[in-house]
Amino acid sequence: MADTPAGSHAHAYTAPQAPDSAVTRGQFLTLSSVGLGAMIGAVIGVPATAYVLAPLTKEATFKSVALGPVTKFTSETAFKPTAATYVEDPAEPNTSAGLAWVHYTGKKNPDWLATDAMFVVFSNRCMHLGCPVLATPQGFACPCHGGQYDTRGVRTAGPPIRPLDRFQWEVQKGILVITQRWSVDYVNGQLTYYPVKMPGQPVHTPGPLGETVPNVLYPNVTYTHGPVPKPQ
Numbered sequence: 001m002a003d004t005p006a007g008s009h010a011h012a013y014t015a016p017q018a019p020d021s022a023v024t025r026g027q028f029l030t031l032s033s034v035g036l037g038a039m040i041g042a043v044i045g046v047p048a049t050a051y052v053l054a055p056l057t058k059e060a061t062f063k064s065v066a067l068g069p070v071t072k073f074t075s076e077t078a079f080k081p082t083a084a085t086y087v088e089d090p091a092e093p094n095t096s097a098g099l100a101w102v103h104y105t106g107k108k109n110p111d112w113l114a115t116d117a118m119f120v121v122f123s124n125r126c127m128h129l130g131c132p133v134l135a136t137p138q139g140f141a142c143p144c145h146g147g148q149y150d151t152r153g154v155r156t157a158g159p160p161i162r163p164l165d166r167f168q169w170e171v172q173k174g175i176l177v178i179t180q181r182w183s184v185d186y187v188n189g190q191l192t193y194y195p196v197k198m199p200g201q202p203v204h205t206p207g208p209l210g211e212t213v214p215n216v217l218y219p220n221v222t223y224t225h226g227p228v229p230k231p232q
């Protein structure tokens with residue numbers, strides 16, 4: 001029996017017994033922790049999952065854009081491409097503006113795929129993280145992390161992982177018009193075209209399974225397209 005002060009009529013305290021069905025404090029804390037963890041997981045996980053999956057279903061249609069009269073681009077002698085700004089979608093001028101570097105080869109063929117095509121039209125988007133590249137006498141240079149490209153747009157130094165994208169083009173009534181965009185790489189020495197990939201994304205999935213595995217780590221094809229041009 002518990003001791004009580006001398007002469008005291010106090011009785012030892014007995015805690016009321018909880019009914020068997022009631023949630024104990026420990027159980028409540030455990031359930032709260034699990035619930036909170038699930039909520040945090042949902043807040044983080046749902047947008048991340050949506051980010052990974054959404055690009056697989058999103059494709060845009062490249063809208064043809066006039067860059068200007070052909071004569072504006074034909075004064076180049078040594079490698080000195082002409083900058084041509086454009087807005088691909090007039091309804092979205094802030095998000096669809098871009099800059100193409102138009103290189104005049106000195107040749108005359110208006111077929112963009114011909115080996116003697118008169119122009120090569122490069123994208124200015126660096127293939128490291130997407131900064132705008134600048135034309136130099138040696139090719140192109142990226143001011144962000146030192147990426148360097150030669151006059152074919154092929155990376156020669158720094159972190160970019162592949163050549164600059166190129167634009168398909170046509171001459172329509174004396175106007176140079178870009179009509180599609182392609183990612184490119186040199187495979188066995190041949191210029192090879194691919195559906196557009198994002199900066200930093202390989203044009204072909206590495207590993208033995210290659211293209212049979214969807215590339216879910218990056219946004220997928222960003223433009224709808226017809227047949228991919230044959231290697232040059």
Ligand code: FES
Pocket residue numbers: 126127128129130131142143144145146147158159160
């Ligand atoms: S974005 Fe061009 S080198 Fe990094």
